[in-house]
Amino acid sequence: MREIHVREITEQVAQMCKEANYFLGDDVLQAFREAAAREESPVGKEVFAQLITNAEIARREEVPMCQDTGTAVFFIELGQDVHVVGGDLNEAINEGVRRGYTEGYLRKSMVADPLERKNTGDNIPAIIHVEIVPGDKIKLTFAPKGGGSENMSALKMLKPSDGYEGVVNFVVEHCRKSGANPCPPIVVGVGIGGNFETCAYLAKKALTRPLGKPHENPRYAEMEREILEKINKLGIGPQGFGGRVTALAVHIEVMGCHITGIPTAVNINCHACRHVERII
Amino acid sequence: MAEKRISAPLTDEQIMELRAGDNMLISGVIYTGRDAAHKRLVELIEKGEKLPIDLKGQIIYYVGPAPAKPGKVIGSAGPTTSVRMDAYTPAVLKEGLKVCIGKGGRSKEVKEALQKYKAVYVAAVGGAAALIAKKIKKAEVVAYEDLGPEAIRRLEVEDFPVTVINDAYGNDLYEEGAKRYRIE
Numbered sequence: 001m002r003e004i005h006v007r008e009i010t011e012q013v014a015q016m017c018k019e020a021n022y023f024l025g026d027d028v029l030q031a032f033r034e035a036a037a038r039e040e041s042p043v044g045k046e047v048f049a050q051l052i053t054n055a056e057i058a059r060r061e062e063v064p065m066c067q068d069t070g071t072a073v074f075f076i077e078l079g080q081d082v083h084v085v086g087g088d089l090n091e092a093i094n095e096g097v098r099r100g101y102t103e104g105y106l107r108k109s110m111v112a113d114p115l116e117r118k119n120t121g122d123n124i125p126a127i128i129h130v131e132i133v134p135g136d137k138i139k140l141t142f143a144p145k146g147g148g149s150e151n152m153s154a155l156k157m158l159k160p161s162d163g164y165e166g167v168v169n170f171v172v173e174h175c176r177k178s179g180a181n182p183c184p185p186i187v188v189g190v191g192i193g194g195n196f197e198t199c200a201y202l203a204k205k206a207l208t209r210p211l212g213k214p215h216e217n218p219r220y221a222e223m224e225r226e227i228l229e230k231i232n233k234l235g236i237g238p239q240g241f242g243g244r245v246t247a248l249a250v251h252i253e254v255m256g257c258h259i260t261g262i263p264t265a266v267n268i269n270c271h272a273c274r275h276v277e278r279i280i
Numbered sequence: 281m282a283e284k285r286i287s288a289p290l291t292d293e294q295i296m297e298l299r300a301g302d303n304m305l306i307s308g309v310i311y312t313g314r315d316a317a318h319k320r321l322v323e324l325i326e327k328g329e330k331l332p333i334d335l336k337g338q339i340i341y342y343v344g345p346a347p348a349k350p351g352k353v354i355g356s357a358g359p360t361t362s363v364r365m366d367a368y369t370p371a372v373l374k375e376g377l378k379v380c381i382g383k384g385g386r387s388k389e390v391k392e393a394l395q396k397y398k399a400v401y402v403a404a405v406g407g408a409a410a411l412i413a414k415k416i417k418k419a420e421v422v423a424y425e426d427l428g429p430e431a432i433r434r435l436e437v438e439d440f441p442v443t444v445i446n447d448a449y450g451n452d453l454y455e456e457g458a459k460r461y462r463i464e
Contacts, residue, residue, distance in 0.1 A: 050441070
């Protein structure tokens with residue numbers, strides 16, 4: 001068993017909170033540049049110009065690119081030969097979030113109770129997904145998620161007879177209804193299969209893939225292309241002002257499921273598709 | 281791109297010159313307010329009590345800024361989703377508010393109220409929060425400090441860029457823009 005002290009996890013998490021919110025990934029910046037070149041709407045082009053300048057300011061001044069620094073979402077791949085010592089893994093992650101959001105001047109956006117709605121003041125609780133994998137390392141993926149785009153999520157238990165077309169139509173129609181709300185150009189995470197809670201998890205996890213990297217199964221890579229094309233025909237455009245680029249990418253994750261249905265979830269990310277990784 | 285320039289306080293006549301799709305630069309004073317602050321304002325309006333700020337002719341920006349780093353006026357400060365304010369917006373427009381700044385679509389009731397009370401709904405670029413913060417020259421909390429990022433702040437802005445979404449004539453840029461670029 002390899003021992004990893006919780007202190008190291010907390011330190012890494014605190015750093016990751018700041019990094020993800022200050023530094024937009026090169027994959028997203030590159031997608032902005034390509035999209036700006038093919039956008040026909042003058043207002044749409046102006047939006048891309050503002051987003052690129054915004055990312056430059058955030059990087060240079062080490063300030064968050066968006067004031068909504070999100071719910072702190074973590075995907076943890078915990079090697080089965082790792083022994084976490086010195087404390088509680090979940091608490092170590094929450095402590096890292098507390099520290100990172102405070103030291104980094106990031107906005108604290110979490111409330112303690114969904115109805116009483118009192119801000120916790122430290123962006124806790126983090127949302128932590130742990131998967132046990134072979135090996136003696138821990139892989140941490142941090143993906144802060146803004147509330148505006150998160151509110152534009154949907155889940156439907158489709159019927160087997162709905163098939164491929166049913167999935168495509170559900171996702172496209174949902175993006176149409178979301179319009180300008182999730183801060184287009186959007187990145188669309190789609191989870192297909194598993195069950196009720198797993199398809200939602202897959203949709204969120206799909207957003208952490210490098211932007212525009214196609215699914216390894218050609219059938220789903222084709223489905224990603226088809227959904228992307230249909231979304232971009234909607235005309236919603238950057239910020240919903242009208243234009244050719246409504247979505248930058250569609251990422252699908254799939255899992256086997258029960259004979260009775262096709263659980264399908266859509267999780268939309270705004271253009272600030274932030275995520276950072278660490279392997280300890 | 282042709283840009284109009286506006287500053288509060290605004291008159292009905294100035295509002296009637298604005299059209300959906302216009303790009304504008306705002307300078308001068310604007311106030312911040314999100315759902316929690318709106319809820320309190322509307323409760324006071326319903327009770328007939330005095331509001332902590334005079335809304336007549338003014339501009340409200342839907343924003344919950346990030347904390348300011350030392351030496352900075354304000355943290356990153358992009359618009360939040362406007363639909364959450366829909367329930368409160370007609371009441372504040374009735375009090376004389378002329379411009380609200382946010383992002384995303386509005387309800388039928390809000391669009392009707394914009395026409396009735398002669399006001400406009402404009403959008404700033406969602407997510408351009410570090411860039412927008414640079415346009416904010418002064419910021420002070422003027423009400424509801426206990427709401428933290430949701431407190432009402434008085435901001436002084438210079439060349440704050442926005443686009444008119446819903447004008448006082450019933451036009452809607454989100455609908456028109458999507459129609460113009462839609463491919464059937």
